[in-house]
Amino acid sequence: MYPDFTLSVQYAVEAAALPRWRLRRWVGRALAFALAPPEPRAGSPVALTLRIVDAEEGRALNAAWRGRDAATNVLTFEYGADPSGLILGDIVLCLPVLEREASEQEKPLLHHAAHLVTHGVLHALGHDHIEADEAERMEALEIRILAAQGIADPYRDA
Numbered sequence: 347m348y349p350d351f352t353l354s355v356q357y358a359v360e361a362a363a364l365p366r367w368r369l370r371r372w373v374g375r376a377l378a379f380a381l382a383p384p385e386p387r388a389g390s391p392v393a394l395t396l397r398i399v400d401a402e403e404g405r406a407l408n409a410a411w412r413g414r415d416a417a418t419n420v421l422t423f424e425y426g427a428d429p430s431g432l433i434l435g436d437i438v439l440c441l442p443v444l445e446r447e448a449s450e451q452e453k454p455l456l457h458h459a460a461h462l463v464t465h466g467v468l469h470a471l472g473h474d475h476i477e478a479d480e481a482e483r484m485e486a487l488e489i490r491i492l493a494a495q496g497i498a499d500p501y502r503d504a
Contacts, residue, residue: 377471465488
């Protein structure tokens, strides 16, 4: 069962393979794992926006917010919880980077997209991978979430 969440999907580019229902399913599954007891935020409501962009917008956002002059695959803005406890976040997927990486890594596009959505959701919930122990926990959670959907470990070579 999915936790209480709302998802707004914005398409700045056509993304026929990524309809709202599919994105909502991936977000719900990520939240179900990440917000399950005994997690401290278990049961917290979540409101996310997921925007799918082209390389130009992806590059502009990455430059403005991370100081990197290149489009990245996923960019997450974590806002924490508002006074009512609602967890807020924005996730930006750059479709051309997603497609290129899936091809280069010889992964199904939908598997790579599910991984990046999951990765973005976990960041929106406050997970990070700056320190080695944080990265290990976050990757393990991603692997569990994806495995429950029949998707192979994205950190292993195919």
